[in-house]
Amino acid sequence: MKKIVYAFWLSVFVIACPSPLFAASNVSPEYKNGVFISGGGLIGFEANKIKAFGGGLSAEVGYRFNERFSGLIQTGIVYTRDNADLLFFPIVPTARLHLDNNIFGYLGIGYVAMHASKGHKFSGALAETGKTWNGFDLSFGGGYEFWMSENWSIIPQIGFDYTRIASSNLFTPDAMVNFTLYF
Numbered sequence: 001m002k003k004i005v006y007a008f009w010l011s012v013f014v015i016a017c018p019s020p021l022f023a024a025s026n027v028s029p030e031y032k033n034g035v036f037i038s039g040g041g042l043i044g045f046e047a048n049k050i051k052a053f054g055g056g057l058s059a060e061v062g063y064r065f066n067e068r069f070s071g072l073i074q075t076g077i078v079y080t081r082d083n084a085d086l087l088f089f090p091i092v093p094t095a096r097l098h099l100d101n102n103i104f105g106y107l108g109i110g111y112v113a114m115h116a117s118k119g120h121k122f123s124g125a126l127a128e129t130g131k132t133w134n135g136f137d138l139s140f141g142g143g144y145e146f147w148m149s150e151n152w153s154i155i156p157q158i159g160f161d162y163t164r165i166a167s168s169n170l171f172t173p174d175a176m177v178n179f180t181l182y183f
Contacts (some may be wrong), residue, residue, distance in 0.1 A: 047173065140160060
């Protein structure tokens with residue numbers, strides 16, 4: 001329970017910090033239609049099976065159709081440790097609903113691969129053995145888009161992932177910050 005509380009406060013901190021530090025007060029575009037790409041980092045805590053913190057890199061590519069709706073693909077790589085090193089590779093088609101110019105909610109359903117490996121010393125060299133599983137991912141959450149210029153924004157967001165993989169149900173609240181470029 002203590003780790004869940006820490007994860008919650010870390011998420012609040014990640015959302016609150018960019019506001020006064022990075023937001024450009026004179027930039028307030030109505031909205032920017034078109035293609036966008038973004039990348040950043042994420043942190044989360046798997047609260048059901050693994051019960052461990054994890055972190056990694058995130059990436060998105062998408063299209064903002066109008067003032068209210070964007071479609072995108074979320075992907076990335078997430079690392080955590082159980083009895084082995086675990087790497088997750090999600091590919092999640094996602095719909096984003098913009099509630100106003102800056103606030104949005106999102107929902108995505110997609111695919112995730114998990115690779116588990118253990119390192120073993122053999123004659124001084126590190127040899128790895130591993131296995132890969134395929135599974136299902138459901139993610140939802142919300143965020144706020146801080147516009148830095150007409151084409152750049154910083155997007156902190158908090159969310160929740162449900163992953164069904166290797167006969168396990170994983171529940172992961174997470175926080176992410178992405179840097180986004182609109183074309």
